[in-house]
Amino acid sequence: MALPSINPTKTHSWEKLKEHFEGIKDVQMKNLFSEDKNRAHEFTIKWDDFYVDFSKNRITTETFKYLLELAEDVKLKDAIKSQFSGEIINKTEGRAVLHTALRAPKTAEFNVDGTNVIPEVYQVKEKIEGFTNEVVNGHRKGYTGKAFTDVVNIGIGGSDLGPAMVVDSLQYYKNHLTTHFVSNVDGDHVNEVIKKLNPETTLFVIVSKTFTTQETLSNANTLKTWFLKTASEDAIAKHFVAVSTNIKNVQEFGIDESNVFPMWDWVGGRFSLWSAVGLTISLAVGFKNFDNLLKGAHKMDEHFKNEDFDKNIPVVLALISVWYNNFFGAESEAIIPYSQYLNQFATYLQQGIMESNGKSVDRNGNPIDYQTGTIIWGEPGTNSQHAFFQLIHQGTKLIPADFIGFAKSLHGNQDHQDKLTSNFFAQTEALLNGKTKAEVIAKGTEEAIIPFKVFQGNKPTNTIYINKLSPESLGKLIAMYEHKIFVQGIIWNIFSYDQFGVELGKQLASKILQEFNSSANNEHDSSTHNLLNYYKKMS
Ligand code: F6P
Numbered sequence: 001m002a003l004p005s006i007n008p009t010k011t012h013s014w015e016k017l018k019e020h021f022e023g024i025k026d027v028q029m030k031n032l033f034s035e036d037k038n039r040a041h042e043f044t045i046k047w048d049d050f051y052v053d054f055s056k057n058r059i060t061t062e063t064f065k066y067l068l069e070l071a072e073d074v075k076l077k078d079a080i081k082s083q084f085s086g087e088i089i090n091k092t093e094g095r096a097v098l099h100t101a102l103r104a105p106k107t108a109e110f111n112v113d114g115t116n117v118i119p120e121v122y123q124v125k126e127k128i129e130g131f132t133n134e135v136v137n138g139h140r141k142g143y144t145g146k147a148f149t150d151v152v153n154i155g156i157g158g159s160d161l162g163p164a165m166v167v168d169s170l171q172y173y174k175n176h177l178t179t180h181f182v183s184n185v186d187g188d189h190v191n192e193v194i195k196k197l198n199p200e201t202t203l204f205v206i207v208s209k210t211f212t213t214q215e216t217l218s219n220a221n222t223l224k225t226w227f228l229k230t231a232s233e234d235a236i237a238k239h240f241v242a243v244s245t246n247i248k249n250v251q252e253f254g255i256d257e258s259n260v261f262p263m264w265d266w267v268g269g270r271f272s273l274w275s276a277v278g279l280t281i282s283l284a285v286g287f288k289n290f291d292n293l294l295k296g297a298h299k300m301d302e303h304f305k306n307e308d309f310d311k312n313i314p315v316v317l318a319l320i321s322v323w324y325n326n327f328f329g330a331e332s333e334a335i336i337p338y339s340q341y342l343n344q345f346a347t348y349l350q351q352g353i354m355e356s357n358g359k360s361v362d363r364n365g366n367p368i369d370y371q372t373g374t375i376i377w378g379e380p381g382t383n384s385q386h387a388f389f390q391l392i393h394q395g396t397k398l399i400p401a402d403f404i405g406f407a408k409s410l411h412g413n414q415d416h417q418d419k420l421t422s423n424f425f426a427q428t429e430a431l432l433n434g435k436t437k438a439e440v441i442a443k444g445t446e447e448a449i450i451p452f453k454v455f456q457g458n459k460p461t462n463t464i465y466i467n468k469l470s471p472e473s474l475g476k477l478i479a480m481y482e483h484k485i486f487v488q489g490i491i492w493n494i495f496s497y498d499q500f501g502v503e504l505g506k507q508l509a510s511k512i513l514q515e516f517n518s519s520a521n522n523e524h525d526s527s528t529h530n531l532l533n534y535y536k537k538m539s
Helices: 011-026 031-036 061-073 077-083 100-103 116-135 162-171 187-194 214-225 233-239 247-255 276-285 289-306 313-328 343-356 389-394 414-433 438-442 447-455 471-491 501-519 527-539
Strands: 043-046 050-053 150-154 178-182 202-207 240-244 260-262 334-338 375-377 401-406 461-466
Touching: 011 061, 011 313, 031 162, 031 414, 043 116, 043 313, 050 313, 061 077, 061 240, 061 313, 077 289, 077 471, 100 116, 100 289, 100 471, 116 260, 116 289, 150 276, 162 178, 162 276, 162 343, 178 187, 178 276, 187 214, 187 401, 202 214, 202 233, 202 276, 214 233, 214 247, 214 501, 233 240, 240 247, 240 276, 240 375, 247 343, 260 276, 276 289, 276 401, 289 471, 289 501, 313 471, 334 343, 334 414, 343 375, 389 414, 414 461, 438 447, 461 471, 501 527
Parallel strands: 150 178, 150 202, 202 240, 240 260, 334 375, 334 401, 401 461
Antiparallel strands: 043 050, 050 461
16 A cells, blocks of 8 residues: 555645634744643643653644644554555655664564565674674774774764764763764865774774765775775774675675675665664664664654554654644754753754655655755754854744753763753743743833843743653654654655655766866856866865
């Protein structure tokens, strides 16, 4: 069964939402709170160690009802079933979408073309576990007999962002291995990493689903050449491993088949950290913690698959986001974690959300005349309070924001934790209530300055509050956003799992590269032509 193809704007619920929007667009949230003492309770979902308060949004019970109807109208339930049952929902690439199988228990059954993939998934997991233990406990050694001290993850996009974000987020749980990430084809990136490495004690993990990606192969070759300055060809088998679906290309690179960790085409790059793409995560924090990350994600999968929509966290967050994107005309969403550990979280989500839902053709192949993918950005609070919060509070744009926080600090420094949390709660309260002219006057503000000190308020936020940052809770959080992406793709009637938009630039880059190194002269617009010549002169 193919995914349903329903234009959301032609549904009955969309019509109701449009009409309803006219009546609610200027309503002040603070009035909704004073009129209904039960509001926070009504719009909060408590699940496991998650407390998700979505009451500080410009919605009423009626809005919520119509949004839930929209989920029904676009046949979200059927779509969820199609995804979990391994149907070819990535139609434009002819693939199933089963990252959920990577974190399912051993007893589960996920069929692709009539074959249960779980035994294969567990074979690879066991390989990851065995390899991780050998490296971490020092039994696996480099070419001079020394244990490994450093791991270099070489990959880009989904083969970099997920592992890099998780390793950084879980640094509290890290072992003695030092991890490095090389992604950019900018040679200064790889050379800065090389400065920190000793070839005798460094393990290289080349991660590329296709093993054709220019950036990754260039960096891998540069590192191999550097390595071979001191080591012999035989040493490659000890120091280089690869994660890929393209075993042939991996072998051609010189990596032994026993050092290949397979993955499958039913795992999209930006949803792949749960596969062997997460090998560097497992090496950095140990297999047990990696497995707990997967267990957390699986719990969120079960919640998403089984929970009624009105209590289903990814569904509710997706619907609220559609409400702002398609009715209020909000262009972007901010992700503000009140945890320095989640420093890379927004960057990671940018690929997941924008590569998936940045589409303008519907599932029938027709151009779309409504808004799709939101622009994602953000930085940890409190740092961002001292950077871009001015614009969120007093600028002209509506920027819905997810505030993410943890009740417990990992190092147990209560004084800091109290200050961090007070800022978190204060910001969402300030965004909600603003500051009226009367309040500014009451402070005795000089007449001419009054307008500048007024805050309109009515700025929406979701509070995603979790007991503690752990591999398991991080797994749940990432999976929560993955499912939110899916729901929005279904509502917008687009294919979320291809990424043809990244191809055109790549193709032109390879043409231009040829021109740098030969007399080939392609036709360009005059701007590109001049830049090319300028570069040839200057470089
Ligand atoms: O940016 C496009 C993309 O295909 C991503 O989807 C993917 O994560 C990345 O390139 C890397 O691809 P690969 O793992 O095949 O090197």
